Amino acid sequence: xxxxxxxxxxxxxxxxxxxxxxxxxxxxxxxxxxxxxxxxxxxxxxxxxxxxxxxxxxxxxxxxxxxxxxxxxxxxxxxxxxxxxxxxxxxxxxxxxxxxxxxxxxxxxxxxxxxxxxxxxxxxxxxxxxxxxxxxxxxxxxxxxxxxxxxxxxxxxxxxxxxxxxxxxxxxxxxxxxxxxxxxxxxxxxxxxxxxxxxxxxxxxxxxxxxxxxxxxxxxxxxxxxxxxxxxxxxxxxxxxxxxxxxxxxxxxxxxxxxxxxxxxxxxxxxxx
Amino acid sequence: xxxxxxxxxxxxxxxxxxxxxxxxxxxxxxxxxxxxxxxxxxxxxxxxxxxxxxxxxxxxxxxxxxxxxxxxxxxxxxxxxxxxxxxxxxxxxxxxxxxxxxxxxxxxxxxxxxxxxxxxxxxxxxxxxxxxxxxxxxxxxxxxxxxxxxxxxxxxxxxxxxxxxxxxxxxxxxxxxxxxxxxxxxxxxxxxxxxxxxxxxxxxxxxxxxxxxxxxxxxxxxxxxxxxxxxxxxxxxxxxxxxxxxxxxxxxxxxxxxxxxxxxxxxxxxxxxxxxxxxxxxxxxxxxxxxxxxxxxxxxxxxxxxxxxxxxxxxxxxxxxxxx
Numbered sequence: 001x002x003x004x005x006x007x008x009x010x011x012x013x014x015x016x017x018x019x020x021x022x023x024x025x026x027x028x029x030x031x032x033x034x035x036x037x038x039x040x041x042x043x044x045x046x047x048x049x050x051x052x053x054x055x056x057x058x059x060x061x062x063x064x065x066x067x068x069x070x071x072x073x074x075x076x077x078x079x080x081x082x083x084x085x086x087x088x089x090x091x092x093x094x095x096x097x098x099x100x101x102x103x104x105x106x107x108x109x110x111x112x113x114x115x116x117x118x119x120x121x122x123x124x125x126x127x128x129x130x131x132x133x134x135x136x137x138x139x140x141x142x143x144x145x146x147x148x149x150x151x152x153x154x155x156x157x158x159x160x161x162x163x164x165x166x167x168x169x170x171x172x173x174x175x176x177x178x179x180x181x182x183x184x185x186x187x188x189x190x191x192x193x194x195x196x197x198x199x200x201x202x203x204x205x206x207x208x209x210x211x212x213x214x215x216x217x218x219x220x221x222x223x224x225x226x227x228x229x230x231x232x233x234x235x236x237x238x239x240x241x242x243x244x245x246x247x248x249x250x251x252x253x254x255x256x257x258x259x260x261x262x263x264x265x266x267x268x269x270x271x272x273x
Numbered sequence: 274x275x276x277x278x279x280x281x282x283x284x285x286x287x288x289x290x291x292x293x294x295x296x297x298x299x300x301x302x303x304x305x306x307x308x309x310x311x312x313x314x315x316x317x318x319x320x321x322x323x324x325x326x327x328x329x330x331x332x333x334x335x336x337x338x339x340x341x342x343x344x345x346x347x348x349x350x351x352x353x354x355x356x357x358x359x360x361x362x363x364x365x366x367x368x369x370x371x372x373x374x375x376x377x378x379x380x381x382x383x384x385x386x387x388x389x390x391x392x393x394x395x396x397x398x399x400x401x402x403x404x405x406x407x408x409x410x411x412x413x414x415x416x417x418x419x420x421x422x423x424x425x426x427x428x429x430x431x432x433x434x435x436x437x438x439x440x441x442x443x444x445x446x447x448x449x450x451x452x453x454x455x456x457x458x459x460x461x462x463x464x465x466x467x468x469x470x471x472x473x474x475x476x477x478x479x480x481x482x483x484x485x486x487x488x489x490x491x492x493x494x495x496x497x498x499x500x501x502x503x504x505x506x507x508x509x510x511x512x513x514x515x516x517x518x519x520x521x522x523x524x525x526x527x528x529x530x531x532x533x534x535x536x537x538x539x540x541x542x543x544x545x546x547x548x549x550x551x552x553x554x555x556x557x558x559x560x561x562x563x564x565x566x567x568x569x570x571x572x573x574x575x576x577x578x579x580x581x582x583x584x585x586x587x588x589x590x591x592x593x594x595x596x597x
Contacts, residue, residue: 023347026359027436028388038385046373049414111369117333118386119358272335272354 030120039120039128047136051098058093059140062086065206066148075152077233078208083148084233085206087162088169088225090140092201095174096225097194099133103181104190107270116271126178126263133177134170141166145232158235161245168252169228173201175259176224182266201225224255274470275309275332275438280341282327301327302338303494311437312464314471318481318579319491325474326366326442328491332472333363333440345438361438362387364431366446368415368423376418376426377402377411380433387434397433404462405429405455420447428456435467442474457484478579490583497586502579509577509585513553516573517544517560524568529559538584542570547581 030038069082106112115125141162149156177194184190204212204220212220220226231248234240282302289295301324309315317325330336332343334354343350350357371379380401384394402408407422407429415423428444439460445453463469475481481488482502489499498505517523519542525531533556537544548556553574560569577585 024360024437026348026356027434029359030386030388034390035386038382042374042378042382045375045378050373106369109369110365110367113330113335113363113365113367114370114383115386116335117358117361117363117365118383119355119388120386124386272337 027119030118030124032121032124035120035124036128036131039125040132043129043132044135047132051094051136054098055094055136055140058090058137059143061093062089062140062144063147065089065202066144066151069206070151073152073208078210079152080154080233080236081208081229082206083145083152083154083236084229085202086148087141087145087232088165088205088228089198089202090144091134091137091166091169091228092173092198092205092225094137094140095130095133095170096177096180096201097198099130099174099177100181100184100194100197101187101191102129102133103178104184104187104194107182107190108187112267112271122267122271123260123264126175126260126267130171130174130178130260130263134167134174137170138166149236154236158240161232161235164249165228165232165252168249168256169225171256172224172228172252172259173197175256175261175263178263179259179266182263182270205229224252224259227251227255274311274346275307275472276342276344277305277307277332278342280305280328280331280338280343282331282336282338300494302331305341305494305496307489307496307499309470309472311470312468313486314460314464314473314484316473316475316481316485316488317491318475318478318488318583320476320583323491324494325476325491327494329363329440329442329472329474333357333361335363359388360436361440362431362434362436364428364439364441364444366442368427371427371430372416372423373414375412375414376407376429379415379426380430383430384433387436389434394433401429401432401459404459405432406451421449421452424448425452425455428459432459432463435463435469437468438470438472439463440472440474443476444473445477445480453480460484481579488579490579490586492583492586498582505579505582506577509547509581511549512547512577512581512585513550514573514575514577514581515546515548515553515556516575517546517569518542518571519544519568520570521568524565527559527563527565529556530565547577547585 066082066086073079073082145159145162146156148154149159176197180193180197181190184193200223204216204223205225209217209220227248231245231252234245280302281300281304284299284301286298287296305328317328319325327336331338332350334350334357337354338351341351345357345360348356348360374382377398380398381394384397385391389397402411405425405428407426410418410422415426418426424444424447431439445456448456460471473485485502487499487501488505489496490505491497523530523544525534533546537546546556557572557574559565560572
């Protein structure tokens with residue numbers, strides 16, 4: 001079917017061996033921000049198509065937990081912890097669990113080759129996907145927080161703090177999820193690690209810390225979602241300690257930077273074998 | 274434009290685990306040497322497991338070879354694998370990265386990640402989708418398309434953002450004839466207008482014979498021949514392929530038939546023989562007349578194909594290549 005004889009081509013290069021040719025000009029490199037935006041947009045559209053049912057699951061799970069806890073907890077600090085924990089759990093479900101699964105499957109199926117053969121900075125792929133998954137949690141988290149405030153009679157005044165909690169906790173958890181997915185040698189293991197991470201966020205974040213043994217409290221301090229939960233819970237009080245809130249959010253942001261850096265390194269490692 | 278020297282990659286032996294048998298060390302590419310010239314459609318032909326994909330992964334910077342060098346348009350790809358993505362477009366066998374996107378968004382995103390700005394990516398996307406006849410299904414997600422359409426959409430994504438080298442790993446798998454024609458005319462247009470070079474991985478003999486300028490035949494990681502399809506076929510020009518299909522069992526009580534038994538490739542009721550022309554004539558005369566004819570269902574005489582070349586060159590897998 002090929003009708004063009006190769007030796008009449010422009011440059012007529014077929015016969016002439018390229019003797020010591022000068023290196024050809026390379027195609028353009030995709031710059032970080034435009035390619036990040038492109039990955040973000042593509043991932044968000046994917047998530048919209050394929051992940052909406054899962055977002056409902058995540059939201060209903062958190063609302064169900066709050067209704068369950070309503071019988072055990074009767075207001076005060078514990079109620080604040082439950083509402084904050086349930087809200088951040090939505091972020092953990094999508095950003096950590098689903099992203100770990102996504103990258104695990106992408107790596108196992110050879111889908112990373114697509115990105116690895118494009119001149120795109122690794123950080124753009126990881127940050128774009130993590131950002132899209134984190135943004136995708138926004139409606140579920142807001143619905144859960146509002147429902148929880150109404151259920152437990154907490155003030156809605158400071159819910160704006162979610163605008164900081166979701167991106168920062170989202171960065172920390174999505175970075176962790178992406179790193180787990182890209183580092184796990186098999187996709188089943190990535191799924192398992194994502195599920196375990198989410199279970200940890202559930203048990204350690206939602207259940208009030210005061211009733212926990214010392215070892216569990218230590219584990220709780222090691223989990224990045226805890227700081228998002230704490231920051232959010234603090235804002236329900238009559239006089240929130242904003243310095244502590246900022247401190248907790250700073251921890252989230254720090255963990256986010258580190259885990260996203262690890263995920264970027266893991267992507268590089270997974271892309272070229 | 275692309276020079277490969279002494280390319281060697283060995284997969285280490287894997288120890289068996291429960292349920293997973295051990296595999297010995299495999300030399301997936303063994304001292305491969307290739308020269309691909311500008312503007313040609315160069316094929317890698319071989320059965321499954323011959324090392325085609327491993328070779329391509331090393332050429333595209335996705336895998337580091339143990340030894341050897343790869344130079345594309347003057348760039349050392351072994352030392353700078355990241356440069357490959359700025360020289361070539363790669364169509365792999367997997368579409369999982371694009372599966373949940375619409376055809377249009379898959380093409381546009383790929384273009385942007387290939388360094389185009391938004392306006393250019395959209396213009397290129399529209400042109401390529403139109404060229405390949407994908408515009409009517411541009412708004413549908415790849416996952417919902419048939420295998421051939423999905424493959425065509427991935428091919429479209431590979432074309433957005435021009436590259437001087439296209440590396441296509443079995444691009445037409447599952448495509449209907451219309452889609453195949455769209456692929457090859459898109460390739461031809463780029464060759465004629467811009468001198469685009471194509472490296473094509475295939476195990477489809479018919480396609481290899483019709484579209485390739487030159488072909489390297491791979492067997493167990495080694496290049497066992499490299500020439501134009503016509504040139505390769507000349508190597509076995511003295512032979513004719515005779516295929517005999519028996520109704521039930523071959524009539525081994527006929528001495529002439531029994532004598533052939535050692536020389537046939539047998540698959541079910543089908544016998545395949547490679548013979549000199551006079552000898553072939555004798556065999557056909559024997560089976561079409563006399564006692565053997567009653568057992569004969571069908572027979573064909575054919576000039577050699579690339580598959581015969583592969584087998585004549587000592588290809589390991591006796592079943593040979595796919596003819597489809």
